[in-house]
Amino acid sequence: MKILVLNCGSSSVKFQVIETSVEMIQANADRTLARGAVEKIGLSDSRLSLDVPGRKTYQEISEILEHRTAVERVLRVLCHPEHGVIASTSEIEAVGHRVVHGGEKFASSVLVTPEVEAGIEECVVLAPLHNPHNLRGLHAAQQLLPNVPHVAVFDTAFHQSMPPRAFIYGLPYELYRRHGIRRYGFHGTSHRFVAIHTARLLGKPLEEVKIVTCHLGNGCSMAAVDRGHSVDTSMGFTPLEGLLMGTRAGDLDPAVLPWVMAMEELTLAQLNAMLNKHSGLYGVSGVSSDMREILDARAKGNARADLAFQIFCYRVRKYLGAYAAAMEGIDAVTFTGGIGENSPDVREACVGGLEFLGIELDTQANRTAPRGEGVLISRPGSRVAVAIIPTNEERVIARDTVRVLAGIMPSFAVPGNEAPR
Numbered sequence: 480m481k482i483l484v485l486n487c488g489s490s491s492v493k494f495q496v497i498e499t500s501v502e503m504i505q506a507n508a509d510r511t512l513a514r515g516a517v518e519k520i521g522l523s524d525s526r527l528s529l530d531v532p533g534r535k536t537y538q539e540i541s542e543i544l545e546h547r548t549a550v551e552r553v554l555r556v557l558c559h560p561e562h563g564v565i566a567s568t569s570e571i572e573a574v575g576h577r578v579v580h581g582g583e584k585f586a587s588s589v590l591v592t593p594e595v596e597a598g599i600e601e602c603v604v605l606a607p608l609h610n611p612h613n614l615r616g617l618h619a620a621q622q623l624l625p626n627v628p629h630v631a632v633f634d635t636a637f638h639q640s641m642p643p644r645a646f647i648y649g650l651p652y653e654l655y656r657r658h659g660i661r662r663y664g665f666h667g668t669s670h671r672f673v674a675i676h677t678a679r680l681l682g683k684p685l686e687e688v689k690i691v692t693c694h695l696g697n698g699c700s701m702a703a704v705d706r707g708h709s710v711d712t713s714m715g716f717t718p719l720e721g722l723l724m725g726t727r728a729g730d731l732d733p734a735v736l737p738w739v740m741a742m743e744e745l746t747l748a749q750l751n752a753m754l755n756k757h758s759g760l761y762g763v764s765g766v767s768s769d770m771r772e773i774l775d776a777r778a779k780g781n782a783r784a785d786l787a788f789q790i791f792c793y794r795v796r797k798y799l800g801a802y803a804a805a806m807e808g809i810d811a812v813t814f815t816g817g818i819g820e821n822s823p824d825v826r827e828a829c830v831g832g833l834e835f836l837g838i839e840l841d842t843q844a845n846r847t848a849p850r851g852e853g854v855l856i857s858r859p860g861s862r863v864a865v866a867i868i869p870t871n872e873e874r875v876i877a878r879d880t881v882r883v884l885a886g887i888m889p890s891f892a893v894p895g896n897e898a899p900r
């Protein structure tokens with residue numbers, strides 16, 4: 480069946496049409512028929528782009544003021560006789576929606592019903608920058624494709640298996656009870672996808688392996704995936720915690736925040752902007768949030784770009800050590816995301832010299848790894864495998880849509896892992 484996958488942000492709608500089915504999932508044979516994006520929604524020069532395998536990228540520039548028009552244009556271009564890939568929208572049998580925050584309500588992907596919509600609405604308070612746009616895209620698609628099922632796939636759901644010792648912060652417990660302040664974790668679809676494919680690459684059942692997954696893109700997070708369950712992850716209540724990211728600070732002493740607010744006379748909005756937009760690789764280096772530019776500047780001798788690189792990789796190492804202890808050993812470390820898939824320098828700086836943990840990187844294989852493929856880059860005898868798995872969050876969303884409709888979508892919740900009330 481053909482599934483439309485939608486990922487709606489504040490000013491963009493990313494989409495894919497994926498052909499998949501229960502049988503195709505089992506054979507790992509599902510395929511992307513088209514992918515693209517509408518960017519700069521709300522401006523007069525919004526851009527729609529469409530990529531179809533084997534064809535040149537198609538682009539349209541026009542004024543697209545809101546998400547409904549964006550989804551309408553996406554459907555129109557998909558049905559275009561020359562540029563499109565379907566004859567009419569009736570070929571789309573279901574829509575899978577990326578929803579960032581599912582709180583504690585959603586430990587699985589679900590069919591969208593009025594109750595589910597209300598639940599996503601309730602989670603807006605937890606993700607005010609994301610869920611409202613996800614909902615806007617959902618409503619637009621429901622209006623334009625009213626006769627097909629819509630499925631919501633949450634970034635947080637995979638991490639709902641974490642035990643309370645990993646997700647409760649050392650704050651007054653009332654804050655958890657009253658406001659749901661706890662670690663939720665994000666990038667769940669990616670961590671899940673790469674864990675499944677790492678096990679496949681090792682030729683072992685997922686239920687038998689302990690994997691540390693490193694999603695290193697603009698946003699970065701790691702997860703400890705213990706025999707198929709996420710037992711810890713580096714992002715927290717928001718995607719700000721943990722690793723150093725393009726423009727986000729990651730871990731820091733929380734006491735810095737009131738101190739800086741007072742000293743620099745910052746407002747809350749300015750503090751948030753500092754942590755989310757002016758920190759990370761960009762904040763430390765002063766060069767760029769983009770790892771490619773950090774690597775270039777570092778090669779030219781820029782000391783702060785080098786420092787940003789070192790902090791980035793050192794944090795990955797620290798979390799790797801922590802998760803190896805948390806799971807009492809590991810079988811594999813997997814890299815994914817734009818940086819994880821493409822930068823041999825970063826991978827080597829993250830896992831080089833960790834032979835004492837059983838990790839033996841094959842430096843040659845690391846340097847020559849083909850792009851876009853799942854490969855092992857550890858030495859043949861290494862006790863712990865090191866893998867690169869290109870992530871594909873849209874494919875997980877399409878697959879979950881099929882699973883939900885077939886009634887075979889598992890819940891990620893682990894009975895007994897609820898926090899005391």
Ligand code: ADP
Pocket residue numbers: 695696697698725768769770771772774816817818821822
């Ligand atoms: P997003 O989190 O927005 O999906 P990506 O996963 O595409 O982002 O990752 C973007 C990051 O990947 C950027 O920091 C970019 O510099 C980095 N990246 C892409 N290609 C390379 C490369 N060849 N070498 C190093 N870093 C790369």
